[in-house]
Amino acid sequence: MTKPFFRKITGLAGMAAALLLLGGCGDKVKLDPDNPTQITIWHYYNGSQQAAFDRLVDEFNRTEGKKLGIYVTANSQGNVSDLENSVLASFRKEVGSSEPPDIFSSYADTAYTIDKLGMLINLEDYMTQEELDDYVDSFVEEGRIGEAGELRIFPTAKSSEIFMMSKTDWEPFAAATGASLDDLATLEGVAATAEAYYEWTDAQTPDIPDDGRAFYGRDAMANLFLIGSMQLGTELFHVEDASVTIQADKDVMRRIWDTYYVPYVKGYFSSYGRFRSDDVRIGEIIAYTGSTSSANYFPDEVETPDGTKPIDYIILPAPIFEGGKPYAVQQGAGMVVTKSTPEREYAAVTFLKWFTTEENNLLFGCTSGYMPVKKDALSAKMLDKAIADNDLQVPGKTYETLVSCFQTAHNATLYTNKAFDHGADARNVLEYHLSDKAAADRATVVERMAQGSSLDEACADLIGDQAFEDWFASFTAALNEAAAEPQTSP
Numbered sequence: 001m002t003k004p005f006f007r008k009i010t011g012l013a014g015m016a017a018a019l020l021l022l023g024g025c026g027d028k029v030k031l032d033p034d035n036p037t038q039i040t041i042w043h044y045y046n047g048s049q050q051a052a053f054d055r056l057v058d059e060f061n062r063t064e065g066k067k068l069g070i071y072v073t074a075n076s077q078g079n080v081s082d083l084e085n086s087v088l089a090s091f092r093k094e095v096g097s098s099e100p101p102d103i104f105s106s107y108a109d110t111a112y113t114i115d116k117l118g119m120l121i122n123l124e125d126y127m128t129q130e131e132l133d134d135y136v137d138s139f140v141e142e143g144r145i146g147e148a149g150e151l152r153i154f155p156t157a158k159s160s161e162i163f164m165m166s167k168t169d170w171e172p173f174a175a176a177t178g179a180s181l182d183d184l185a186t187l188e189g190v191a192a193t194a195e196a197y198y199e200w201t202d203a204q205t206p207d208i209p210d211d212g213r214a215f216y217g218r219d220a221m222a223n224l225f226l227i228g229s230m231q232l233g234t235e236l237f238h239v240e241d242a243s244v245t246i247q248a249d250k251d252v253m254r255r256i257w258d259t260y261y262v263p264y265v266k267g268y269f270s271s272y273g274r275f276r277s278d279d280v281r282i283g284e285i286i287a288y289t290g291s292t293s294s295a296n297y298f299p300d301e302v303e304t305p306d307g308t309k310p311i312d313y314i315i316l317p318a319p320i321f322e323g324g325k326p327y328a329v330q331q332g333a334g335m336v337v338t339k340s341t342p343e344r345e346y347a348a349v350t351f352l353k354w355f356t357t358e359e360n361n362l363l364f365g366c367t368s369g370y371m372p373v374k375k376d377a378l379s380a381k382m383l384d385k386a387i388a389d390n391d392l393q394v395p396g397k398t399y400e401t402l403v404s405c406f407q408t409a410h411n412a413t414l415y416t417n418k419a420f421d422h423g424a425d426a427r428n429v430l431e432y433h434l435s436d437k438a439a440a441d442r443a444t445v446v447e448r449m450a451q452g453s454s455l456d457e458a459c460a461d462l463i464g465d466q467a468f469e470d471w472f473a474s475f476t477a478a479l480n481e482a483a484a485e486p487q488t489s490p
Contacts, residue, residue, distance in 0.1 A: 029346040031069035037347040039102035041074040044083040044333070045368070048296065050076050052367035056360055064354050070347040075101075080333070084110050091119055102340060102348045105333040109427070111153050112145050112242075112419035114336070121337045122150040126349040134374050135356075138414045143334055145419045147242045153334035154352045157361065157370035160408050161223060161318040161329045162401060164298050165287035166280060168311040173200055181314070184287075186322040187228075187259040190216055194268035197286075210455045214270035217279055218260075219290040222430035223329045228256055230415050231324030237426065239418035244426070244483055248476050254468060255321060256434070261471075262463045264438040265445055266455060271435070289318050291331065293369040295401035315400045317408060330414035332370055362386040366394045371405045378406045425482040433475050 031037050045053050057074045065071055077083040087104050089097040091114055100119070114120055123143070124132070132140055135155055143153030163184060173179060177196055183189040194215035202212030218224060229236040234249040263269045272279045276288035281299040295315070301308045318328060337348040354360065361372035362383055372378060380403050387394055408414075417423075441462045448458035461467065 029342050031343060031347065033067060033069040036065070036069045036071040037343045038071045038073065039344055039347050039351065041072060041335070041351075042077050042083060042086065042101040042104040043074060043335075044078065044080045044105055045076055046079070049293075049368040052364050056355060056364060060351060060354055065351070068347075068350065070350060072351050080107070087114065091117055100338050102344050103335050103337055103352070105156075106153060106336045107333050108142065108145055108153065108416070108419035109424040111334075111336050112421075112423070114338075115146050115152050119338055120152045121339055121345050122152065123154055123337065123349060124151050126346060127151075127353075131353070134376070136373055136375055136378070136409065136414075138330055138416075139334075139373050142330065142416050145242075153336050154349070154356075155373040156333075156335045156352060156356055157364060157368065158330060158332040158373055159291050159293040159370055160331065160405055160414065161220075161227075161289055162292050162295065162404055163287065163289050163316040163318050164277075164280075164295065165314045165316070166302070166311045167314045168309070169286040169302075170314060173197055176200060181316065184316055185319055187255075187319050188322045190287075190319050191259045191263045191268065194263050195266070198266070198268045210267075210449055212267060214267055214285050215287060216263075216269050217271045217276040217285045217288045218269075219276050219288065219294070220329075220331075220431070221260075221435045222427045223331070224256060224260060225430040226417055227327050227329050227415060228252065228321055228324075230327040230413075231321045233325070235417070236430075237417040237420065237423070239420045242418075242420055244420040244423070246426070246476075246479050246483060248472075248479060250472060253472055253475070257468050257471070259321075261434055261438050261441075265441045265459055265462055267442065267445070269438075270442075271439065292371070292401050292405050293332065295369050295397045296395065298397055313397060315397070315404055317404060326412040327415050328408050328412040330416040358382060359386050359389070363390060363392075365402055366392055366398065369398050369401055371402065371409065378409050380406060420483070422483050426479055429475070429478045429482045433478055434471070437471065 041057075043050075043053065054074060057072050061071055077086045083105060086098070087100075087106070087110060090100045106114070111120065132151075136158075139155035139158055140151065143151050143155060145152050165184075177200055179193055179196060183193050197215035198212030200212075202210060205211055226236055229247075229249065229252050232249070232252045232255065234247050234252055236247055238245045238247055260269065270279065270284050272282070272284045275294065275297065276285065276290055277294055277297040277299065279285045280288065281303060283302050283304055298313055299311065301310045320326065335352055337345055337352075339345070355364070356373050358372060358374050358377040361374065362377055363386055364370065365372055366383075366387065376382065383399070383402055383406075386392070445455070445458040445462065449455060
């Protein structure tokens, strides 16, 4: 477990740290340490992530906040969806809702909705250009929303995607078949490896045909569409002046179909629980692509009919399309500051600046698995220093994931689409349209095989050219409809 990280800042060092928090128009705001300005934060952190965030809030209140006259209260609102519902209810003044918080965690779509109500501050009113230059450029750019492109979302913690796999299950398969980790660098390679794994496990029970096991699954199907499109040269959601043009390239969609839908229908891929780490835990799959912040949830043991077995892990970069450009997912909510008084707005931004100092951000990342947001903090050297200086015990999975994140940030172009009207509804189409079809069609295949069909016979009419054409027409129609008007989430 990660040890609590409490530090003392005294004398001139403390005064210097306090002075560094001043910037932009905020240097004209005067706070009273004897009568602290109180601010509230709503977030979606839970478990160890919440504990790490709470420790940093407590430290701020005892040190910089006490000196400057700021007191922060942080509250988890549950999961991301719960937080979004609470925030929207608050700003819409729905019956029974609470007063809006001073700060809340937010993805771009939610921030865009609240910004249209005129309720978010322009963070550049309280930050200098020199301060902004310290942050990763793409993280700052993500926070510029709306037609004016003003900075509304403060980058606080980010994540990308990784490939995680049970080393314990991989090694006997690789030894028997010659499968290589290098094969897992591309989505085409993952699909081919998954087929080989299915056939290898199927051969272990020669009296039972077509009972091979699935190899792989993925979280966040929307990321596959968005990042896969960028890798292959097309921006799926092209946004200018908050207006979106949907560019669903047919050839790109066929690549996704061939490397996700077809393997899924054949039983080489699978999804069962809410997250693919859950599927690894129950032995449904042995590998998945998921958020870097999910690494802590990769199981240490697998449940089997005979009990449990311990497993080790392998962490690799998220696979990309063969021949594709090195684009990677940029995700993770930032924080926005609501309009209130100059004192509360200044206090809110001051806390966010403190939280995102290199060491504080790395300390949070050591528990949460999130990347720090400043350029200088994205290094294994800085991570090692933060761990050593604070005598932390960091889980190996978390440490290796963070180092992988740093490499991705330096070697790939991090990408997230700009917010637009009904963007969440359009993203839901990406998330569910193909994955729901794949799950339903896989069930059909299983039923057909139970009635005596071979795997190839059971799949034939579901994976051919006409099947793709029919799906592509339905998919593009659903995307255009979602972007045109509000939809009910699946």
